[in-house]
Amino acid sequence: GGCGHRRTCPGQIRGGVDPPGVLDAIDTITTHHVTNLLPIVTPLTLRAGKEFQPPVAERHLETEVAHCVGGVISPVLANLYLHYAFDVWLTREFPQVTFERYCDDAVIHCGSERQARLMRDALAQRLAQVGLELHPDKTRIVYCKDADRRGSYEYTAFTFLGYTFRPRLAKNRFGKHFVSFLPAVSKEAIKAMGKEIRSWRIAQRSDKSLMDLARMFNSIVQGWINYYGRFYKSMLYPLLRRINRMLVGWACQKYKRLRRREKRAGELLAGAARRYPNMFAHWRFGLKPDGWAMGAV
Numbered sequence: 001g002g003c004g005h006r007r008t009c010p011g012q013i014r015g016g017v018d019p020p021g022v023l024d025a026i027d028t029i030t031t032h033h034v035t036n037l038l039p040i041v042t043p044l045t046l047r048a049g050k051e052f053q054p055p056v057a058e059r060h061l062e063t064e065v066a067h068c069v070g071g072v073i074s075p076v077l078a079n080l081y082l083h084y085a086f087d088v089w090l091t092r093e094f095p096q097v098t099f100e101r102y103c104d105d106a107v108i109h110c111g112s113e114r115q116a117r118l119m120r121d122a123l124a125q126r127l128a129q130v131g132l133e134l135h136p137d138k139t140r141i142v143y144c145k146d147a148d149r150r151g152s153y154e155y156t157a158f159t160f161l162g163y164t165f166r167p168r169l170a171k172n173r174f175g176k177h178f179v180s181f182l183p184a185v186s187k188e189a190i191k192a193m194g195k196e197i198r199s200w201r202i203a204q205r206s207d208k209s210l211m212d213l214a215r216m217f218n219s220i221v222q223g224w225i226n227y228y229g230r231f232y233k234s235m236l237y238p239l240l241r242r243i244n245r246m247l248v249g250w251a252c253q254k255y256k257r258l259r260r261r262e263k264r265a266g267e268l269l270a271g272a273a274r275r276y277p278n279m280f281a282h283w284r285f286g287l288k289p290d291g292w293a294m295g296a297v
Contacts, residue, residue, distance in 0.1 A: 142155045163184065197246070
């Protein structure tokens with residue numbers, strides 16, 4: 001798979017080394033690195049195709065690797081390499097440490113700053129052994145600050161798989177607010193999704209019906225909601241409100257009577273949402289248009 005993973009309780013999180021080899025890992029993995037895995041990969045190839053004898057299979061794979069490194073398949077090869085260079089090594093040498101890795105991005109959970117520094121040094125040595133290195137700018141020890149951990153450290157946030165983890169205000173079951181170390185959609189992810197929404201040019205699709213637009217974009221929006229809406233979902237609200245504003249623009253372009261009458265178009269869209277509350281994925285998520293008060297584009 002694409003991820004090396006051992007679960008941990010959130011309460012155990014103290015420090016994280018984030019991340020090993022970001023951006024650099026794939027660039028520095030060469031044909032030599034990958035062909036070192038031939039003794040491991042070749043038996044798997046032989047099981048899939050018994051007509052290959054070991055020498056033939058090995059020569060075939062070496063040829064394919066030479067063509068593929070630097071191409072589309074490089075991330076797959078990089079992940080295969082890191083499985084043995086990172087996951088297997090870390091599990092064997094530090095069985096008490098939990099971690100997550102996705103491709104060349106990883107987080108290691110440590111119980112103290114001292115342990116985090118020791119892990120960083122050990123990991124740097126390990127990667128050097130296999131011809132890789134930690135990213136000099138993005139590898140950092142992060143203090144997971146919350147209501148119970150109130151120390152002062154340089155780094156108190158990190159981003160992993162589109163989520164930014166940092167101190168955030170939360171509410172307990174008694175309704176009392178407190179500070180917890182929580183994930184929410186990252187600014188980079190919001191920016192990327194906003195760019196995607198703009199590329200749809202909804203206002204220019206006056207040849208489409210409202211239902212057509214829902215069919216065209218619901219699967220994408222629902223995917224965002226499923227992934228980023230699990231934690232601190234309110235961070236998605238401003239982004240999803242943009243879709244409503246663009247639907248207002250679509251209505252103004254489609255119907256002559258609504259030209260330059262955005263307030264009226266907003267009211268009609270709100271009426272459609274009341275009649276068909278499940279038409280759009282973000283409407284089902286709770287972001288129905290409410291007349292003119294639908295947020296800025």
